[in-house]
Amino acid sequence: MAKVKLDNLNHSYVPNPNPEDYVLKNINIEWNDGGAYALLGPSGCGKTTILNIISGLINPTSGSILFDDKDVTNLSPLDRNIGQVFQFPVIYDTMTVYDNLAFPLKNRGFDSSYIDKKVKEIAEILELSSTLQNRASGLTADGKQKISLGRGLVRSDVNVLMFDEPLTVIDPLLKWQLRSKLKELHHEFKNTMIYVTHDQTEALTFADQVVVMYEGVIVQIGTPTELFETPKHTFVGHFIGSPGMNILPCDVSDQNVTCFNHQIKTSSDLKNIQSNSKLEIGVRPEFIKFSSTGLPAEVKNVSDIGRYKVVECLVSDQKIKVIVNEGEEVTTDRANLEFNSNYTKIYQDSWMVS
Amino acid sequence: MSKKTLDNKAWLFVLPMFILVAFNAVIPLMTVVNYSVQETFGNNLFFWQGIDWFEKVVNSERFYNALGRQFLYTGIILVIEIPLGIAIALTMPKKGIGVSICLVLMSIPLLIPWNVVGAMWNIFALPDIGLLGYAINNWLNIDYNFTQQPFSAWFTCILMDVWHWTSLVVLLCYAGLISIPDAYYQAANIDGAKPWSVFRYIQLPKMKKVLTIAILLRFMDSFMIYTEPFVLTGGGPGNSTTFLSIDLVKVALGEFDLGPAAAMSLVYFLIVLLVSWVFYNLMMRNEEN
Amino acid sequence: MTLELQNIEKNVEGSQHIYPTSLVLEKNTINILLGATLSGKTTFMQLMGGIEKPTEGKILFNGNDVTKVSVQKRNISMVYQQFINYPNFTVYENIASPLRLQKMEESVIDQKVQEIADLLKLTPMLSRKPNELSGGQQQRTALARALVKDSDLILLDEPFANLDFKLREELREELPKMFENKNTIVVYATTEPSEALLLGGNTVLLEEGKVIQFGKTQEIYRRPFNIKSANVFSDPPLNRTQISVKNNIATLDSVSWNVSLQDGEYTLGIRPHHVYPKKNNEKFFEITGQVSIAEISGSETLVHFKLKENEWVSQSHGVHNFNLGETTKFYIDISKCLYFDNQGAFING
Numbered sequence: 001m002a003k004v005k006l007d008n009l010n011h012s013y014v015p016n017p018n019p020e021d022y023v024l025k026n027i028n029i030e031w032n033d034g035g036a037y038a039l040l041g042p043s044g045c046g047k048t049t050i051l052n053i054i055s056g057l058i059n060p061t062s063g064s065i066l067f068d069d070k071d072v073t074n075l076s077p078l079d080r081n082i083g084q085v086f087q088f089p090v091i092y093d094t095m096t097v098y099d100n101l102a103f104p105l106k107n108r109g110f111d112s113s114y115i116d117k118k119v120k121e122i123a124e125i126l127e128l129s130s131t132l133q134n135r136a137s138g139l140t141a142d143g144k145q146k147i148s149l150g151r152g153l154v155r156s157d158v159n160v161l162m163f164d165e166p167l168t169v170i171d172p173l174l175k176w177q178l179r180s181k182l183k184e185l186h187h188e189f190k191n192t193m194i195y196v197t198h199d200q201t202e203a204l205t206f207a208d209q210v211v212v213m214y215e216g217v218i219v220q221i222g223t224p225t226e227l228f229e230t231p232k233h234t235f236v237g238h239f240i241g242s243p244g245m246n247i248l249p250c251d252v253s254d255q256n257v258t259c260f261n262h263q264i265k266t267s268s269d270l271k272n273i274q275s276n277s278k279l280e281i282g283v284r285p286e287f288i289k290f291s292s293t294g295l296p297a298e299v300k301n302v303s304d305i306g307r308y309k310v311v312e313c314l315v316s317d318q319k320i321k322v323i324v325n326e327g328e329e330v331t332t333d334r335a336n337l338e339f340n341s342n343y344t345k346i347y348q349d350s351w352m353v354s
Numbered sequence: 355m356s357k358k359t360l361d362n363k364a365w366l367f368v369l370p371m372f373i374l375v376a377f378n379a380v381i382p383l384m385t386v387v388n389y390s391v392q393e394t395f396g397n398n399l400f401f402w403q404g405i406d407w408f409e410k411v412v413n414s415e416r417f418y419n420a421l422g423r424q425f426l427y428t429g430i431i432l433v434i435e436i437p438l439g440i441a442i443a444l445t446m447p448k449k450g451i452g453v454s455i456c457l458v459l460m461s462i463p464l465l466i467p468w469n470v471v472g473a474m475w476n477i478f479a480l481p482d483i484g485l486l487g488y489a490i491n492n493w494l495n496i497d498y499n500f501t502q503q504p505f506s507a508w509f510t511c512i513l514m515d516v517w518h519w520t521s522l523v524v525l526l527c528y529a530g531l532i533s534i535p536d537a538y539y540q541a542a543n544i545d546g547a548k549p550w551s552v553f554r555y556i557q558l559p560k561m562k563k564v565l566t567i568a569i570l571l572r573f574m575d576s577f578m579i580y581t582e583p584f585v586l587t588g589g590g591p592g593n594s595t596t597f598l599s600i601d602l603v604k605v606a607l608g609e610f611d612l613g614p615a616a617a618m619s620l621v622y623f624l625i626v627l628l629v630s631w632v633f634y635n636l637m638m639r640n641e642e643n
Numbered sequence: 644m645t646l647e648l649q650n651i652e653k654n655v656e657g658s659q660h661i662y663p664t665s666l667v668l669e670k671n672t673i674n675i676l677l678g679a680t681l682s683g684k685t686t687f688m689q690l691m692g693g694i695e696k697p698t699e700g701k702i703l704f705n706g707n708d709v710t711k712v713s714v715q716k717r718n719i720s721m722v723y724q725q726f727i728n729y730p731n732f733t734v735y736e737n738i739a740s741p742l743r744l745q746k747m748e749e750s751v752i753d754q755k756v757q758e759i760a761d762l763l764k765l766t767p768m769l770s771r772k773p774n775e776l777s778g779g780q781q782q783r784t785a786l787a788r789a790l791v792k793d794s795d796l797i798l799l800d801e802p803f804a805n806l807d808f809k810l811r812e813e814l815r816e817e818l819p820k821m822f823e824n825k826n827t828i829v830v831y832a833t834t835e836p837s838e839a840l841l842l843g844g845n846t847v848l849l850e851e852g853k854v855i856q857f858g859k860t861q862e863i864y865r866r867p868f869n870i871k872s873a874n875v876f877s878d879p880p881l882n883r884t885q886i887s888v889k890n891n892i893a894t895l896d897s898v899s900w901n902v903s904l905q906d907g908e909y910t911l912g913i914r915p916h917h918v919y920p921k922k923n924n925e926k927f928f929e930i931t932g933q934v935s936i937a938e939i940s941g942s943e944t945l946v947h948f949k950l951k952e953n954e955w956v957s958q959s960h961g962v963h964n965f966n967l968g969e970t971t972k973f974y975i976d977i978s979k980c981l982y983f984d985n986q987g988a989f990i991n992g
Contacts, residue, residue, distance in 0.1 A: 042807050057540050077543045090541040092555040107546035171680050172834050176879050180947055183936050198807045204940035225962050228941025239809055305840045306864055307916035
């Protein structure tokens, strides 16, 4: 396993690019050995490009990649010792499950007793032992993805294991199993794992640390809890959480924050606020309560998801969403919204004021 | 079963084609069957012969010689054209301007009328004034004359067919190859697979369907080949390149023996049908496994 | 206007794709077809729309038998998982296409197209072609084309499955507004229970070609007919274990409580969010489990643990830290337990 460092990466798919042709801009990341990391962002944000640069399938326009402080930017994928699981199952149809798993080791010249031991070990962990002699093409989608995963795990010298939206073709009911299996594997083998996805649940439950990207730029790096409780940019607040953070316009004057003429307590430091910038308040639906005092609002709609309800409220023409636990009563007409000041932050030009 | 209203209308669309096929294929076929069981001495007088002609064909040495030549020819064609087609398809570019250029180059031999192909090669291979003939005789110092030497005649026929039809295999295999997603090559790269392994485990399996079509097409076409070798060699020298169709036409039109010719063509038809059926089933069973 | 399916079934070359089923769908309702992949959702939709003809049974529209009527003659629209638009038409032309087929006047067409484009936020893209649009915009175009012709029945086959998580959320929220005041029957197929709950309306639960349950989404969620229903509607899967009841007392591990059930063996089902890591309520009962994995997503914690031989999941708000392999206490809300008999049928406890 290795430490992975991305140093000043910039990439464009067109030769002689203009500034706006870059799909990756100034990417700097340092990932520790043995950690589980996620690259999270909407389609087109550049996360798959980063993955392909790390695996060596693309050469970056500028910048370098280091494994354990060794520059691997010019090495081929083969020489970087990586494993990759793709969006759709990539298996060798004509081989059995056993041969599929043995393939990477055979190509590297290991002897058959070692290969046999390794293949059986990995098959056991992935619960593929009973299918070892079957033709790989006959397995279900999740079985095939496990084979893809297995081919990365059989090699004990692998530096990084990478996943490119691997659960896309898996049935929702089986996604759970595969996700927990990945987490289990991480605990068992302590590999450096990098997981690319646009699904926040997958990213947040899998990773110790998540890199949130938007339009080729890193917006925030943090633990799932940090990203949830202290999003540094309104995009992170909006993208993470279902539903995302409520962003409301506000005014700041004389150390007071007002929103729709109602005073709001926040946990942001008001010293550095410039009056001519765009000022907004961000608060997650989970941190808003109905109370007797607070911002007056009109209750528009209640959606019952089973374990909680999402209440859509309107304050003048601004929508605010509130999450209410199962079983709690929701008033039907007018209500007052109280924001938890610990989790209410001020954003200046979309960046959090610290 | 509920009626499907749309399907009935569909029959009307098929009707013109149906009539066309009936006139061009079914009725002539029935005529042949008719001839195969009758004897004629001209003037539209027919006498019932039963299966006599069939017996004659099945016991005819001439027929088996022609059949043998045909199997040999088809065998050699398949052994050369299929691997060659795959190899060329593998080297063709997948992106950029090269793609269009290659596709056009590959299509050109397929567009030339078959008798023109025969005529072209006839002149090309002439030992004194043809470029190929001259080159082999004078630059390679090999005695080459396809009008007099059976081996040279075979060589020229096969070379002509390879030139004419390999492109078909190339185009079919190429279509199969470009449909393979990049991720397979990436995964193989990461797994450390050598180029031969990539071919054996990724490209060949993914090309299986198109290869089946290519082999089946080449088998049937080469088994029934007539125009090109006839224009090139006329079946000669002697009868060394008299393949099954050429022999059939000789019997039917040359000797005007309609009965035996009809019987022979039916036997011929059944052989093609049988071998194609066996071959097809073998490939399909392989697929199901 | 109602759509009625009478004993519909679909048999293809000896294998039963859809088992005999009868359903009535009312106008102005959203009906969700919920089931796993290959459970028959697409076939079912195609039968409703007339794209496939049933092997047996009748389809009635407002009382009229339309079983043999071709799709073109029925007034339906369909939106697919893959973004299907006419590639050579602009967005405007795409949306206008069904109206042109109905031979409406240009001015009327223009008005309707502008209206729908506004509703679906497509107005700035009207002159572009589909391949110049993002995935979300392409799907909006497909939706606009389906909505513009005021169909009696709109079929949506997992329309947002190929879109980003956030985009899916956004479009799903807008969906009810799109169908307001349209007097149409909407059928929406999905594999995700949370989508069904968010969209509300009625739900048809499908498993392997059989309709397991049909009714108001909330109703089915809270009172499933049987264990299959409960499972289809659970994401994460329903926690289950065997319990025995004697003299109206149910026992699980060291815990007992009163139930009004006959003596015997039952399957107890409890949804993951009714299993808590902390005793939030005096009435909660304690169970012991061995933690196998803990997933923290910032807003909630999912703990997988072993209870006897069963794998259970606890889903709770906030961040709770667990050590792997540790044996620890969890708390269940008995009032939320679901009881199923040996055949899997739901029993009121």
